[in-house]
Amino acid sequence: MAREYAPKQIELAVNTIKTLSIDGVEKANSGHPGTPMGLANISFEIFTRYLRYDPKDPTWIGRDRFVLSAGHASMLIYSMLHLAGYDLALSDLEQFRQWGSKTPGHPEHGHTVGVETTTGPLGQGVGNAAGFALAAKLKAARFGEPFDPIRVFTLCSDGDVMEGVSGEASSLAGHLGLSNLIVVYDDNKITIEGETDLAFSEDVGKRYEAYGWFVQRIDGHDHTQIKNALDRAVAEKDRPSFIVARTHIANGAPNAHDTAESHGSPLGKDEVVATKKNLGWDPAKTFYVPEEVYTLFKERAADNQADKKAWEEKLAAWRKSKPELSAELDRFEAKQVPADIYSQLLAAVPEKDDATRGLSNVLQQVVAEKVPSLIGGSADLAPSTKTLIKKSGSVNTKAFEGRNLHFGIREHGMGAICNALALDGGIIPYGATFLVFSDYMRGSIRLSALCQLQALWIFTHDSVFLGEDGPTHQPVEHYWALRVIPNLAFVRPADAVECAAAWTIALGRHKGPTVFALSRQKVPAIKRDANFDPQNVLKGAYVAQEAAGGTPDLVIIATGSEVQLAVGAKERLEKAGKKVRVVSAPCLEIFATQDEAYRSSVLPKGVRRVSIESGVTGPWAQWVGDDGLSIGIDHFGASAPDKVLAQKFGLTVDAVTDRIQKWL
Template sequence: MKNLDKLTINTMRTLTVDAVQHAHHGHMGMPLGTAPMGYALWRYFLKVNPKDPEWFNRDRFVLSAGHGSMLLYSLMLLSGFPLTMADIKQFRQLNSKTPGHPEVHKTRGVDLSTGPLGQGFAMAVGLAIAEAHLADRFNRPNFPVIDHYTYVVSGDGDFEEGISQETASLAGQLGLNKLIVLWDANHVTSDGPLTASNTEDGLARFRAMNWNTLEVKDGNDLHEINLAIAAAKRSANKPTLIKVNTVIGYGSTMQGTPAIHSDPVSEQEADHMRAMFGFADKPAFYIPDEVTEGFKPMIERGQKDEASWKLLVAEYNKQYPEEAAELTDFIRGKLAVPDLNDLEIHGDMATRQASGKVLNAIYPKLPILVGGSADLGTSNKTTIMDQYFMSNRRYSGPNIYFGVREFGMATIANGITLHGGLRGYTGTFLVFSDYMRSAIRQAAIMETPTIFVFTHDSVQVGQDGPTHQPIEHLMSLRAMPNLIVFRGADQTEVKAAWDIALKNKTAPTAIILNRQPVPELSRTDMKKAEKGAYVLSDPKDGQTPTGIIIATGSELQLALDAQAQLADEGIAVRVVSMPSWELFEQQPDEYKESILPDEIQNRMSIELGATTGWQQYVGMHGVRMGYDHFGESAPAKDILRMIDFTADHARNLYVAAFGPAKVPL
């Protein structure tokens, strides 16, 4: 190892010690052990331009073991990314650019928000899929305008999470050879030695999933690491896992033990490590001038790589102007969402069927969508017709066979979206959103507009029984910040859901759809539905409503039927369609008051699921007609009869709560 290489690695290690000690919080064990692999990758291989962190054809870097964030921050600081020493000194502090785990919208140059173990690895598979897809669609002979790698640093914990198994399996199936994962194999977890919970042969497991596997015996041997990365880049048809045997907390008296996994150490121990790294007589946060100079070749390489790419794209534009124009629109996100208001879809049908028609009408005009279903495409109607399914021989198709991997599907879709140029989408039954919840939450945190399609939205799933009938799931999703949940009543409101999802750039959308046919409602309105709630039906003859019934999805027709029954008894009720709480709450107070006037306190909600939460719209004394129990295995009509989910029952509940109409004298 060259003296400058060793000095730089020890500078990174010392910065980690100083940052964690200064914050009185953090994880120093992982960065201390992985500093050589991180340095080798960034200094000698990673294709990025620190002066332009968003350059589209850059390599992507994912620190899946996000708790070791000081590895990333020290590399960014030393290589000239827009991060300062003042930012390092604010490590893990409020509003800093160096949060405890990397966050994509807080720190320029961070490609993914990581932390929940396994998800960084999984989203990286999505990044690699996006690169392969765009390359297959746009590259031409002698014009590799899309050509970059996805590098990941993962730890032992990442590979214990089931999500890594799901996504590694699909990555091997697709032969994503530009995905290279460096495994920080330090054999220690937070609570004890890895062998207490895992003694499997990890490399053999990945080989069984069609991965190329390599091993670095000594994680401090820079030459061995460099050779392994170079060999990985020569893989023609498989992703590569490089097992790098490291020592957690290298340089500490506690190295190789769980004691150095997290939290600061005593000042005596910190001084010991600084001395081990050759910084005993230096002040905290010290960076030798030669270390800064040593990273200049990386910066220059990145600038030259981007300049060469721009020249390539300019020539590509001359020879393939149509493809170049489309690629530019992809990269800049300039393709317009088609006008769905004029899309003609008529007749009684399930909203899942309407959604499939909308999706297939969108794609020819907005061909940025890439995704599919967790082995339920024919049921979820999430397949883009007349287009290829992605395979290890052809990546240009927008459809992905995700297999029965709901969590993996969601994380991969997040990665596809975060890559840029594309929009990931998924499909499965609503009840299986539980499998996906952590990935949906991660999308919401990252402000990533992934589209999650959920069908089979109530006990009307029927004979598949309570395990497949969602009850609490709508409310569970609504409780998540920065997630748009949209449950449309018919094809018009489904068009609104897709329009909102595609135009949103800062939040994921969950589109909730039913299985059973529902009537096409004559008064639904796409543009009004995009406000989250609107008046679907006011009392006839200009009567002032004395009550309000709020409904969503397939229950909207039931609300209209109940309104008609109440009208026959002289009770004037307004029916409000509320497909999205979140969109409604974004509206001005004046609009919300016009839909749900404060003076009308006789309110009722109708939704075939958990009723908890509806109090905010109907009040504590309002009527909440729903279902707060698990279902039964029976035909849907029998279940509805059993629970008396009918217009008659809705009318009876309303009258029981608010009384009959007052007959004028």
């Protein structure tokens, strides 16, 4: 049972939240003061009455999640975390937006304790919140009662609900009936350019009703209305909840109230003084927290400790009654992967020629059997991406036990949801679509790399050789568009052996996402040298075929379906008297991390280099040198069968060989 607070206690705490946020932005001379002020009342109610958390154990598995989707209002979450007792001192708040501080301009998971997810690009937090709620449902279906009570509370802004990613994720959340998801919409009717009616006049509440959400409308500064709405939202058992809270930006500031200027600029010295006087605050005091407010939050922490103790007692009883399931939970949370997974995958490699999307799916079934944490799905393309887990059912409103998620045609929402599944713990998520549509979810992919998440992005139809769908569907710039994202591994396998390596790399990357780029068309198994060591594939690039007759005159580097072109060109060039080494480079990012000795053993200095890849060629200069030759496609594709395109675009063995001979 939540404590009751006197109006004066509430007012004092709310004004503390407001003034901490004001002072942080003012001292930094940068930031967004108005939104934290407008959301102070709602934040107080969530943290002191509803949110279950333990500041001394911020990763407690049974905690509720709080997501500030309006990440620009970061001083709000920093103020709340400080008051709630997390390891975030007043001195940290005083260093808002400064070099090396724990309080960056937008909240960052892994950087600031208590921040569940990195929210900066608007709408991402709503998508993450849906993912957190889905994760709790998935765990409750697998492990039962201890995970039923986990809830997700989210604050979002006008900007969040305008961005398409939030609509994609919210539509799916409504379809799945994620009743443990509660989103409060800060309807302050102000954006950076002015009042929202400049560009936004829809009824957001009605839109969410159409999504299948339970929608309420309140005055976001009236604590009775806030409590009643949250009580009803918590009690809702069938639908996610959306609370439209009419608020006023910079609430309490005499002149900045309801102004666009207060959205993204400090109030200014004079307005800060006027605001503090208006709130009954001493203008001379900065970063001031009355002891009564600390006491109030300490009491909440004590109540939460009692709730946590009761939850842990329930978990202990559950573990005792279900020891096998308890052990399964521990393996699940650890994302346990067999140490010999690569050997098991190599043993399961199909012997027939096939598209790498098909070969990958055969190996995915082995991974699914050995790694229960693997859960994911496709943006309505599973028959094409070949990413279904065959021995598992689908997740739907009545069954969360399955492992196959159906995201619908919502790539960006899929990305945001998968990121939260990875953040929640226990789940290794994958999201699948065509490689060209990675553009639609680039924001989510980038955040998966920034947050150091073990997320798997399985992208198929990886080249112009998908054929007749034409240039709208044929990726040419996408390999490098993804490779340039820091902390992302882009793996483009040439055959089944390299698909096994791709899965092994992805399962071993605990602090970064992996992209699979898989072909639509069939590819042959690469004939490798007799002394080939499969372990070298895990190093990102390796010698697939050594030059005949000694030190090579030429090294041909290729990826994916173009490795077969390199092999064919080598054979013809050697008949013409050249000594040619073929290097397959399924993952340049992994190769770049190898020691100099290994890199030089694969790409010896002083030997001329050629790259072959069915995409843009410019960035290959870093691997072949300014005097090297890069064969690829520096234009958009065309609609035709794949073999015709190969002829027209010069990506046949004859054309490649001729090009290299002329260059030599």
